Amino acid sequence: DGGITQSPKYLFRKEGQNVTLSCEQNLNHDAMYWYRQDPGQGLRLIYYSQIVNDFQKGDIAEGYSVSREKKESFPLTVTSAQKNPTAFYLCASSSRTGSNYGYTFGSGTRLTVV
């Protein structure tokens, strides 16, 4: 079955460390997105990519980095510059056209700073 796979489901980071969250999709979708979710704040866009080798900053990109070397993959790195990284991170993908418009989401990664 087609879908989006996020790994790991739970991740623990020490202060000052960089960590990378994985997101892989086999839906042949062009666009991919990373959102951060905090209680009471809904979903906030971190980065998005509409085509391979291109990506744009979202609303809260500071302290994060991404790459899009393959259509299927869009990893997110949470750097030590992100001062409050503890959150639930969601990856999504979408087709650009027609009735497939709308996102398909992964099951999320919960990142905790220890």
Place this chain on the structure above:
Amino acid sequence: AQSVTQPDIHITVSEGASLELRCNYSYGATPYLFWYVQSPGQGLQLLLKYFSGDTLVQGIKGFEAEFKRSQSSFNLRKPSVHWSDAAEYFCAAAPPGGGNKLTFGTGTQLKVEL
């Protein structure tokens, strides 16, 4: 600025009662509209979407939504709520023809009393 507003942060209903979750949007033109549901610790699942045409949209799990242009609203309804409907619900919108980046509301947490 484009925005999506969900005025109710929390709603509690009794099992078997009807449900209406409110969503208002602010866009220059009628956007594409979506409702998603999220169970705790999970990703978001698409319930239904509206692009154009019939203003009453049927979705999965017995949900429906009505688009009202005059009120800039896209409220989600269910005639009889089940305990398994307890979750967080997100309304989202995207500009038609303007790319596929969704703007999400802050969510409504639904509690179902048995």
